[in-house]
Amino acid sequence: MVKFHSSYELTEKEYQDGPKVERCIAKALQLGVRAALGDLPGRGRRECYLERRDPEFEAKMIIEVLHVYREVGVWRTTGLPVKVVGVLSYDEKPGIQAIGNTAPDLPPEPGRHATVGRDHEYRRYGTVSLLSGIDLRSGEVLGVVRDRHRSAEFVEFLRLADRHYPAGARIRMVLDNHSAHSSKETRMYLDSVPNRFDFVFTPKHGSWLNLVESFFGKLAKTLLRGIRVNSKEELRARIELYLQEVNEEPVVFKWKYKLETLPTESVVA
Numbered sequence: 473m474v475k476f477h478s479s480y481e482l483t484e485k486e487y488q489d490g491p492k493v494e495r496c497i498a499k500a501l502q503l504g505v506r507a508a509l510g511d512l513p514g515r516g517r518r519e520c521y522l523e524r525r526d527p528e529f530e531a532k533m534i535i536e537v538l539h540v541y542r543e544v545g546v547w548r549t550t551g552l553p554v555k556v557v558g559v560l561s562y563d564e565k566p567g568i569q570a571i572g573n574t575a576p577d578l579p580p581e582p583g584r585h586a587t588v589g590r591d592h593e594y595r596r597y598g599t600v601s602l603l604s605g606i607d608l609r610s611g612e613v614l615g616v617v618r619d620r621h622r623s624a625e626f627v628e629f630l631r632l633a634d635r636h637y638p639a640g641a642r643i644r645m646v647l648d649n650h651s652a653h654s655s656k657e658t659r660m661y662l663d664s665v666p667n668r669f670d671f672v673f674t675p676k677h678g679s680w681l682n683l684v685e686s687f688f689g690k691l692a693k694t695l696l697r698g699i700r701v702n703s704k705e706e707l708r709a710r711i712e713l714y715l716q717e718v719n720e721e722p723v724v725f726k727w728k729y730k731l732e733t734l735p736t737e738s739v740v741a
Contacts, residue, residue: 611722
C-alpha cells in the first residue's frame, strides 16, 4: 500500500535530510547568521584551553607567587619586616586606544531613544601603554602612561618605585616573563641599585596569577569602556587622573585562590 505524504511532511523530510549548508541557510533566515554557523562542519562551538608549557607550573605558583600573597596577608596585620619596604604586583596594559568621535553624541530623548546616541564612525589617534603596579599591602597604585612599553619604559617605572619607597630595603615585585623584565638594559639598572628589587616571576602562561590584572579589569570597566577623547594626550591625562583618584581612597586587592595550600608557618613575619 502506497503511503501518501502531505506537502508539509514532504517539506519537513526534505529539510531534515538536506545538506548541512542548505539547512544553515534556512536557519540563517529564521534565527540569524550567528546561530546558523553552528551547523556548518568545523564551525561549531569549541572549548578553548591554555596548555601549561611550564612543567613546574604548580610548584612555582604555590612556592613563589602564592607565598608572596600569603606573606602580604600576614604583614597587613603585623607590619612589614625591616628588610622589605613594599610589595608590588606589576604588569603592562598595552594598546589602549585613543578614539575620538566624528560627530557629537546625542543625549537620551524620551520616546525616541533611551540611551546616548553615538555615530558608528570614529577617529583613531593611536595607542598608549599603562605600566602599573599596585601595592599589595596598601592598595596604592604606581603607574606611568607612555607610547610604548619597552625596557626603557620599564626602567622608568623602576626608578619611580625607587623614589616612592624609603631607601635601605627591598621592593618585592610580582611580574610576568616579558622580555623587558630581564633585558640587558633592565639588568644594567638593577646592578646600579643592588639589593633594591626582588623579582618574583609568574610561571609561563601564568600571568593570570598576577593581582594587578584585577586592577586592569576594573580600569577597563570604569574608565576605558566607551571612552572618547580628542588626542592621545587627553587619554594619557585622563588615565593619570584616574590613578590619582584611586590613590585618594585606595582599595586593597586580596588573593584567595589556593592560599589554603600554603603552610602558615612558612610565612616570614
